[in-house]
Amino acid sequence: MFDNLTDRLSKSIQKIRGQANLSEDNVKEALREVRVALLEADVALPVVKSFIDDVKERALGKEVMTSLKPAQVMVKVVQEELVKVLGDATEGINFNAQPPVVILMAGLQGAGKTTTTGKLAKYLKDRENKKVMVVSADVYRPAAIEQLQTVAEQVGATWFPSSVIDDPITIGMTALQAAKKGYYDVLIVDTAGRLAVDDAMMKEIKSLQNSINPTETLFVVDAMTGQDAANTAKAFADALDLTGVILTKVDGDARGGAALSVKTITGKPIKFQGVGEKMDALEPFHPDRIASSILGMGDVLSLVEEVERKIDKKKAEKLAKKVATGNKFTLEDFQDQLLQMQNMGGMSSMLDKLPGMSNLPDMVKDQVNDKSTGRMLAVISSMTTKEKRYPQLIKGSRKRRIANGSGTTIQDVSKLLKQYSQMQKMMRKFKGKGMMKMMQKLGGKMPGGLPF
Known part of the structure; x- marks a missing residue:
């Protein structure tokens, strides 16, 4: 999300940072660029x-103009105002009510209410340790009830028929x-x-809403509809006692107009x-982190939380001990690391959360793509167990068979083996306690997501 906006704002901010002194003219020029960037991102005009x-008002006041480093203070002002627009603080589900806490999901057809109901149930069950029941009151859309039943079974929530x-x-x-009667925490x-x-x-x-008196009434809206999302949300807020909004399909929205409106x-x-x-x-919406991300400052906190949550710590410790004691790092280990990276959303998702990544040249961004991870996994999956443990066996006809089985080329197989060989050499250098400490700090993440 915000890819286009981040690119535009990062360039504007870069110009501000490059100024030794700020004047009314260069502040106005920078804000003109910011204004155009926001409008192109489909942010509502009043916003x-x-x-x-x-x-x-703040930029031309004493706060910025009289500071020792006006450019840096200006950037800080832009970030703080973005946070205000996005919502000041992170707000989760209100559990300060007699159980069960009732959550009513509202929204237009196609916004993803049923899928989001399942995602929210999983979030509350896994991260908040709540006992969750779900029910469908959609008696109009064909198979809506059955869809929720399927989703509930997927996430391990109780489905009420x-x-x-x-x-x-x-x-x-x-x-x-x-x-x-079932002593559920959430319905x-x-x-x-x-x-x-x-x-x-x-x-x-x-x-x-009047009948069941929900603690939360959440409006589910498709982020890709941009400014229309905000207008629809306003119509619902006028008619219902909404307590919050859930943005869906954020990963497919490069503009970010809905979130900012x-x-x-x-x-x-x-x-x-x-x-x-x-x-x-489904992730909590953190206004401060989103604002930093929009300005190209990354979102390291979210990345750390994701690593903590999604990395298999037992596997990480096992691999760390294995490498530390000098045992061979096999293609099976390499495959496992690639799968864990994929589980975290891939290399591009991880890089998006690191500061300064928006300033990388397009050529570099294009090289770091998750297609290469999928291709590497396909190549390794086409190998036998023996070949994964003894890669030196992979020559001639074996390479051809693996390439045909993975839908890749012999050159792709050779590149993977070369990359694996380079990783092995690196492992030998870090052998011992130093490697084990590094592995534990990284949560078992190996730098295996490099492109072919």
Whole structure:
């Protein structure tokens, strides 16, 4: 997300940093570029105007102009104002209520409510250690109830059965009673969507909200719809007592207009963002980290948290001990490291969270792509166990067989083997306690995601 905006803003910020002194003219010139960048990112016009006015007021005041390092203070001002636009602080689910905490999911059809219901259930179950029940009150969309059942089974949440012959209010009330009897911590109610905002839909959801009195009413919106997302969110906020927003399909949105508009227009915080198709691809929305990321400063905290959560620590320690004692690092180990990197979203996802990556030349960015990781995994998967443990056996006809089996070329197989050989040499240099300490610090991550 924010790829285009980050590129534009990073260049504008770079110009500001390059100024020994700031004047009213160069501040206005920089803000003109920022304004254009925000408009191109499909940020709502009132939000852009308010943001530019606030930054300008602070930039031309004593706070910046009289400071010892005005350029650095200016960058700090832009970041702080971005944080304000995005929502000041991270806000999660409010658990300060008598269990079960009821979460009502609202939104238009196609925004991803049902999938997000499953993702939220998994998030609360895995990271908040909550006992979660889900129920579908969507009696209109074909197979909506069955879809939620499938999603619930995937994430290990309890699915409460409902039927298309029941009305949504009855479904909600019955599920709430069952959640109370079963001592559930959370009940998530998935509601029906429509292709557009209409009075009948709003009236139905409002009646359901009044009946089950949810602690949270979350508006689920597709980030890729940009400014329209903010306008739709405003319509829902006017009709319902919303407590927050969930942005979906954030990974496919290069502009970021929705994220930068929703909070200001609705007055409601963005609580979560969907960052991929997998059921664990739901993350809390951190305004300060997002602001840093937009300005090309990276998001190291999120990267560290992701490593902590997704890296298999037992495997990391086992591999560290193996290498430290001088045992051979095999292609099986290499394959395992590539799989763990892929589980974290791939090399490009990791690099996006590191400071300064937006300033890398396009040629370098193009080389660091996750297609190469998939290709390497395909090559290794086409090898026999013996070949993975004794790569020196892979010559001539074996290379041809592996290339044919993986859909790659003999040159690709040779490059992989060469890269693996280089890694082995590196491992020998780090053999001993020093290597073990380094491995433990990195959580077992090996620098294996290099492109062919």
